[in-house]
Amino acid sequence: MSGLSVVSAGRHFARSGSSRSFTSTLVGAGRRVGMTGYFILLLLPIYWMVMMSLQTNSDILGEFRWIPESLTLDNYRTILTDDSWYSGYINSIKYTTINVVLSLAVSLPAAYAFSRFSFVGDNHLFFWLLTNRMAPPAVFLLPVFQLYQNIGLFDTPWAVALAHMLFNVPLAVWILEGFMSGVPRSIDETAAIDGYSFGRFFVRIFLPLIKSGVGVAAFFCFMFSWVELLFARTLTSVHAKPIAATMTRTVSASGLDWGVLTAAGSLTLIPGALVIWFVRKYIARGFALGRV
């Protein structure tokens, strides 16, 4: 009796094993096809914009082609030689950089406090900080516009950088706190016993330990500052106008210069793509805000 049941159990096992490997190959193949299909769909609109940027307007409006017959860099030349175009890039990069530096500078000590100490009202403060990430930018447009005009920062990169801190500081605190909590507290204590002053400990020992967290936080600050347009457009007029705003204004003014418009759009992809490549190893953990 017992021998029989062992055999049947063995047979059952083998059968289920082979059918499973068959279905798992099927699932594996389906997964590859599905993922490849998704990536193609994801890249097609981007491909189309980049292709348009490499054509003349008459080619764009001419016969429809999947792959253009002749390519030109004229549109890019227009942008890179025209001050009103390329200064938009410089402005965007200026305020994004200021924003990243300022956001990290104020967030690092705060994140350290949240991850290391408990203090009166810490939980409430933490949630209150996060609520600022939930503020629709449209809500703050009017007052922010008046505010920056009154203090004389209107139309400077500083205005946009400070306004973007509204959503970047809470995010940076949240991400950094997640990464810092992953570092055991005994390291702080050992350093103190070894006679490190707090400043030296923080810069020499602690920061190197959480450098991936700092990278991820910088990445997110960069990202949200780079893609944001509402504040950037409202707080600037001539001297600090970001590239994104330059684009929208050109659409309404000259209407149909598709080549230059798409070239400008394509150029906005480059900083983002570069930054992702640098943080690709930490990006997954970063997207979970250091909490997995």
Next chain:
Amino acid sequence: MTTTLKPRNNRAWLFVLPVICSVAFTAVLPLLMVINFSVQDIFGSNRVFVGAEWFIDVIEDPDIRSSFWRSIAFSVQVLLIQIPLGILLGLGMPKKGVLASVALVVMALPLLIPHNVVGTIWQIFGRGDIGLGGHVITRTLGFDYNYAQEPADAWLTVLVMDTWHWAPLVALLVYAGLQSIPDPYYRAASIDGAKRLAVFRHIELPRLQGVLTIALLLRFMDSFMVYTEPFVLTGGGPGTTTNFLSISLQKIAVGQFDLGRGGAFSLLYFFFIQMFCFLFFQLMRRRL
């Protein structure tokens, strides 16, 4: 935040001070100004205190109400599509090697495109004459499609654009969550002869709860506040088809420069999102 025992030290407030100063300047001060607008009737230099009038006005405004329901419908559809899609994509991402790095970078690409460029990309892509997508739909497949004139097409295009833009965020969060599951869990499951679906249901899903809550929260907030992409694509039209809450607020506050109404509208909008997120946050903390 972790709730393990931390030394109690109120001097930690000094560390938090810079953040509080920055938030006071970037958030509290503007918010106070909005409150100030919302209770007054401002006409040039004439200011009259009107109490809650603007709030009642906004709540009873039929256009704002329909924008509100439109935004709710949009957010619900966004979540219903993007969360399951993001889970599937996260599960399907290559796990190791060069392919994994490349897949990560490509997946994250839409997230780093300025929002108005996303709108421009789809504005061009969807056009029947010069856009690849529009061309394939109207010429190759022969459908009647025009996002600038047909309400249903406009809605659908905005939804597809938003999914293209943000489903990768959900996918990356899920991918990150999956990376944190230790291998022995999977080995134990395969010894037990667990089916793929059972592995997902009993091993992966529970471990993904944290990241999925973050995904839901971020996707709700951002889709409920969406402005730039639909504004570039459709400008809120045709008619009022894609006139979301943020677009109506923008029209009232900046277009008509109606400070009182805009202020009251802003506050109600802000507090609705806060209430929702507060409830969600409570849920999240209990789970994590």
